[in-house]
Every structure is written in structure tokens, then in C-alpha cells.
Amino acid sequence: MLFWLEGGGLRPPPSIKNPTAIPMIKDYKRIDLFGHMLFEKATIIPPFRAPNPMQGEACFLHIREGSYTSFSQEDSLHITAKQSVLLKCGNYVGRMIADDHSGTYQAVAVHFHPDLLKKVYRNSLPGFLVHQKNKVPQFNMALVQASTAIDKYVDDILFYFENRHLAHEEILILKTKEIILLLLQTQNAPRILQILENLFTERTVDFKTTIESHLFSDISLQELAQLTHLSMSSFKRKFKDTYGLPPSQYFLTQRLKHSRELLTVSEASVGEIAFQCGFKTIHHFSKKFKAHFGIPPSQYRLSLRDK
Structure with a gap:
């Protein structure tokens, strides 16, 4: 249903x-x-x-x-x-x-x-x-x-x-x-x-494939736990055992790395890149980017052009 x-x-x-x-x-x-x-x-x-x-x-x-x-x-x-x-x-x-x-x-x-x-x-x-x-x-x-x-x-x-x-x-x-x-x-x-x-043959994938398929999706940790058939506590425990970091920290790090790559090679706007990388708002993206790299994303892109 x-x-x-x-x-x-x-x-x-x-x-x-x-x-x-x-x-x-x-x-x-x-x-x-x-x-x-x-x-x-x-x-x-x-x-x-x-x-x-x-x-x-x-x-x-x-x-x-x-x-x-x-x-x-x-x-x-x-x-x-x-x-x-x-x-x-x-x-x-x-x-x-x-x-x-x-x-x-x-x-x-x-x-x-x-x-x-x-x-x-x-x-x-x-x-x-x-x-x-x-x-x-x-x-x-x-x-x-x-x-x-x-x-x-x-x-x-x-x-x-x-x-x-x-x-x-x-x-x-x-x-x-x-x-x-x-x-x-x-x-x-x-x-x-x-x-x-293959209408009634379930296609199953391993834990890492599910995580890496949704690194940049607008999906919550609760929804990821549901997709992997795990409770929230079991999901967090398995995630840390697999990646060595809590899920929120790992996702943020991967999304920021990917956003920096896109700012370097893509002509997309800062806002478009933020959403492509799974951030819900430009403000949140800019705040996290600056905290991680020491410079706002728009300024980072300008610094590349100056070089």
C-alpha cells in the first residue's frame, strides 16, 4: 500500500x-x-x-x-x-x-x-x-x-x-x-x-553501494536506514564500522569535497552546485564550505579565476 x-x-x-x-x-x-x-x-x-x-x-x-x-x-x-x-x-x-x-x-x-x-x-x-x-x-x-x-x-x-x-x-x-x-x-x-x-525478483545491493549511491541525494539518515533494512542505531553502528566516521560527518565531508571539485570545473552557479551536492539551502552550504575550507564558495571560485 x-x-x-x-x-x-x-x-x-x-x-x-x-x-x-x-x-x-x-x-x-x-x-x-x-x-x-x-x-x-x-x-x-x-x-x-x-x-x-x-x-x-x-x-x-x-x-x-x-x-x-x-x-x-x-x-x-x-x-x-x-x-x-x-x-x-x-x-x-x-x-x-x-x-x-x-x-x-x-x-x-x-x-x-x-x-x-x-x-x-x-x-x-x-x-x-x-x-x-x-x-x-x-x-x-x-x-x-x-x-x-x-x-x-x-x-x-x-x-x-x-x-x-x-x-x-x-x-x-x-x-x-x-x-x-x-x-x-x-x-x-x-x-x-x-x-x-524480473518483476518479482528483488534486486539487493550491499551496504556500501546504497550509501555511495546516495552520497549527494536529498535523503535523510532515517530513510537510508530504512533502505538498508536497519534500525537507526544499527545503521549508525554499521556505518562507523564501515567508514570510520559517524554518517553525518562522512556525508558532509564527501559533499564538500565534491562541491569544491564542481566549483573548479563546472560553470553551474553556486546555488546549483549546492543542491547537486545534497545541501538544502545555499546559506547552509556556504557556511559549511567556509568552516571546512576557510573561504566562502563564491570567493573560492573567484580565487581560481584570478589564478
Whole structure:
């Protein structure tokens, strides 16, 4: 389930003790098929961050309003309104962001469960949905660009949410097959095909790969701990054993080193470099840069040009 629900309202997941804000649900509905959730839709008022572990299932998520950032163990993907993402079985952290004008986030999800797909395809899965033992999955998620076909499909799903009496089993089966066929005709079809071939095979990576994949991501230590399946205390202990430094100190050092390299070779502005290196504000970046190198970043760049 992409939206943590309890008692008719959104709640922060158990692992998040101090969420930035408690989001408010405006609308939530789901449609099940063969005892499993198939379609899900929600309109909420963010900000909201939550772990999104998907063991033994996969998901197609379409953003209608706002945007969504998905972090896997070794990648991150930002999905804006009208775009979608295909997520295979794996461990993720999701971040819902409100639309600037409406102040809401709205998404529609299609869930894929192996037992559901076996019944949809009458116990005979098409070749591209059968796990390829000789192929190692390279990706956990794939971006699906905005398209008229996907928009029309999502509109159809929303119609059945409003007219549940018409959502008969055979129609739901057809709509499940339809989205898979549509995904195979998108611009990102080769990557999507590879994900479909390993839809329920979790791609796991080691601790260091996860850390180094997110050195410059806007991700919290709590979210990194969730991606590595560790409690916060275990995560900090393993991190120090691996890198010899507490995580906050190590991340700051690596980000400052990288920012200095970019100031040397890149034409990007100081602000752009700050965000590329994982700093939330230019002020915070400048303060830490000066404390570490003894000179503000803008002055450091000017000194290089003088030389």
C-alpha cells in the first residue's frame, strides 16, 4: 500500500517518529481483484515521507497532481505530474510533494501481485512476465513519460472508481492486461521490459553501494536506514564500522569535497552546485564550505579565476 492509512486518515508510518507534518487525506479509494489490491487512488495534502517496501509485489504509479520522489537502494527518481513510474519488487522510500497551485498530491496506482497475475493470465504468464534466470536485473524502477495513452488509461480507472457497479471482474482483468501492454509501447520500453522480466525478483545491493549511491541525494539518515533494512542505531553502528566516521560527518565531508571539485570545473552557479551536492539551502552550504575550507564558495571560485 502506497499510502499509510489508519482509521480513514493518513498516519506517519511506525518508523517515522517525528514527521515533518501529518498529512491530511482528502480522498482514498481502492479496488481489489482475486483477494489482492489492484487499483488504488489517493488525494492528500503533503508534505509526507514514508518507507515503501514491496516484497513480493510490484507497482505502476501515476502522478496526477504534485510530484513524487522514489529512492531505491541504489537510485532515485523524481516523477512529476502526468508522469509515471514502474517499481519492481524491492525496498523503497517515497516522498510526496504538493502541487504549487492546488496544494495537494494526487496519484493512481496499479498493483501487481504474482497470484493475481497468474489468475489474470489463467495460470499461464506471457514470456516477458516469467523470471529470466539467466538475466540479472539491472534496474529497480523505470520512468514512464507523459503520454495520451497513459492519461486515457488512468481516466478509465478513475471512471470505475466512481462507478464501482461497472467494475466487473472481466473488465478488471482486461484493464490489468492493458496497462502492461501500454508500458511495453512507451519510450522507455527496453528498460520496462527488463523490469517486467524480473518483476518479482528483488534486486539487493550491499551496504556500501546504497550509501555511495546516495552520497549527494536529498535523503535523510532515517530513510537510508530504512533502505538498508536497519534500525537507526544499527545503521549508525554499521556505518562507523564501515567508514570510520559517524554518517553525518562522512556525508558532509564527501559533499564538500565534491562541491569544491564542481566549483573548479563546472560553470553551474553556486546555488546549483549546492543542491547537486545534497545541501538544502545555499546559506547552509556556504557556511559549511567556509568552516571546512576557510573561504566562502563564491570567493573560492573567484580565487581560481584570478589564478
